[in-house]
Amino acid sequence: MSPVVFRHRGYRFLFYANEGTPREPPHIHVIKDHIDAKFWLWPDVSLAYNDGFDARIVRKLIPIIEAQRGTIERAWNDFFGEAD
Template identity: 60%
Template sequence: MPVVFRWKGYRFHFFSNEGDPREPAHIHVTKDGADAKFWLQPEVNVAYNRGFNARTLSLLSGVVEERREEIERAWDEFFS
């Protein structure tokens, strides 16, 4: 499971086996047993949320948006 970066104790990562056929680029975020998945395109959107409150989810969405290019680059490098 490649970790793209860590931020304030949150782990931003994806899985090496992302479905067959592979799902579009996205990022998983985990901390303290909670996790969420964000689609990156066409805009950052929550795919699912398990355990984060609305405020935290909004904060994480902003981090994903700010670092979307970095996440997409890591995804492309890993899967190419």
């Protein structure tokens, strides 16, 4: 199961139910047209890996993630049962 936190202009912003053991720090995957990128949320939103988005798209995704960082982190904590 991959909980989709939100959608924006055809992009799905989600995380995976199995995020490693031990679990990785909070982050978000962005998927569109079978292309996936992963962004760390803290200390600043930053690209962890990119599997095909061009640099222009990555630059556009960062402020979207920054604006939704609180929502993403709450969804992460709710799903994984972690305290705020």
